Amino acid sequence: AQSVAQPEDQVNVAEGNPLTVKCTYSVSGNPYLFWYVQYPNRGLQFLLKYITGDNLVKGSYGFEAEFNKSQTSFHLKKPSALVSDSALYFCAVKGRGNAGNMLTFGGGTRLMVKP
Amino acid sequence: GAGVSQSPSNKVTEKGKDVELRCDPISGHTALYWYRQSLGQGLEFLIYFQGNSAPDKSGLPSDRFSAERTGGSVSTLTIQRTQQEDSAVYLCASSPLAGGGETQYFGPGTRLLVL
Numbered sequence: 001a002q003s004v005a006q007p008e009d010q011v012n013v014a015e016g017n018p019l020t021v022k023c024t025y026s027v028s029g030n031p032y033l034f035w036y037v038q039y040p041n042r043g044l045q046f047l048l049k050y051i052t053g054d055n056l057v058k059g060s061y062g063f064e065a066e067f068n069k070s071q072t073s074f075h076l077k078k079p080s081a082l083v084s085d086s087a088l089y090f091c092a093v094k095g096r097g098n099a100g101n102m103l104t105f106g107g108g109t110r111l112m113v114k115p
Numbered sequence: 116g117a118g119v120s121q122s123p124s125n126k127v128t129e130k131g132k133d134v135e136l137r138c139d140p141i142s143g144h145t146a147l148y149w150y151r152q153s154l155g156q157g158l159e160f161l162i163y164f165q166g167n168s169a170p171d172k173s174g175l176p177s178d179r180f181s182a183e184r185t186g187g188s189v190s191t192l193t194i195q196r197t198q199q200e201d202s203a204v205y206l207c208a209s210s211p212l213a214g215g216g217e218t219q220y221f222g223p224g225t226r227l228l229v230l
Contacts, residue, residue: 032216043119043206043221051216090158094216102148102160102174103219 002027004093006106013081013113021076021109023065023091032094033074034103035065037087044090050074061085081113117141119222121207127228128197136192136225140209147190148210148219149182153203161205164190165212197229 003026013019025031032051036044048059055067065076074091088110092103120139128134140147149161160174164184175181179198184190194201204226208219 034218036221041223043223044208046218046220049216049218092158096215101146101163101165101171101214103150104160105158107157 002031002093002095002104004091004104004106006089006091006109008109009107010110010112013111015083015113015115016080019078019081019085019111019113021089021091021111023074023076023106024072025074025091025093026072027093027095029096032096033065033067034092034094035059035063035074035076036090036092038090038108039087047076047089081111083113083115086111086113119207119209119220121205121222121225123225124223125226125228127230129230130199131196133193133195134197134227136194136205136227138190138192138207138209138222140188140190140207141220144209144211144220145187146210146212146217146219147184148208149190149192150206150208151203152206152224156203158206161192194227197227199229202227202229 005024034049035047038044047063048057050057050067058064063078088108090108091106122137145166148163151159162172162182164170179195182192204224206224208221210217210219
């Protein structure tokens with residue numbers, strides 16, 4: 001079975017500082033990994049994904065994530081946080097082959113960026 | 116272009132009543148997914164459809180839940196004899212295909228409250 005862990009319920013960061021939202025996963029074989037963001041009363045908005053190739057993936061709104069196979073991690077990062085980045089962030093994994101086509105999500109991390 | 120749309124945006128019902136939730140996927144997307152987001156359970160996969168193949172119903176929590184997809188486009192999720200634990204946000208997503216690293220694009224969700 002596949003699973004995702006987001007160890008921090010909330011991350012607080014000052015505007016202009018770098019941010020990191022942590023994600024570790026468990027899946028059989030090589031994973032597909034995704035980050036989504038959710039603003040209040042909205043659906044999930046796709047940020048970025050890792051499929052194969054370069055371990056550093058760049059996505060929307062200046063976000064990036066680094067795939068680390070040995071640590072089974074896919075942490076989300078941004079060099080300089082904005083107040084408007086405050087939202088709920090979800091990491092998700094999908095297995096390959098016969099693992100099924102559904103996404104398995106972590107519990108979410110609330111990012112609070114303070115002015 | 117138009118994204119995934121869902122209706123109604125909010126639904127309040129009484130325990131024991133049946134409800135129908137509707138999803139319009141992105142035009143041309145052959146894969147359609149239903150997920151549920153609740154405080155206690157986080158984001159859970161319910162069911163997905165891929166073209167004319169039999170749907171993967173492995174995430175449906177009970178036989179009170181069913182879904183259909185007509186003409187390979189619109190989908191309806193039906194919950195019979197609703198219970199208070201069915202209260203959640205029901206999210207629909209679509210992707211061009213079901214396999215590989217295809218991105219799933221989410222609708223705004225239907226917020227269901229069972230009294």
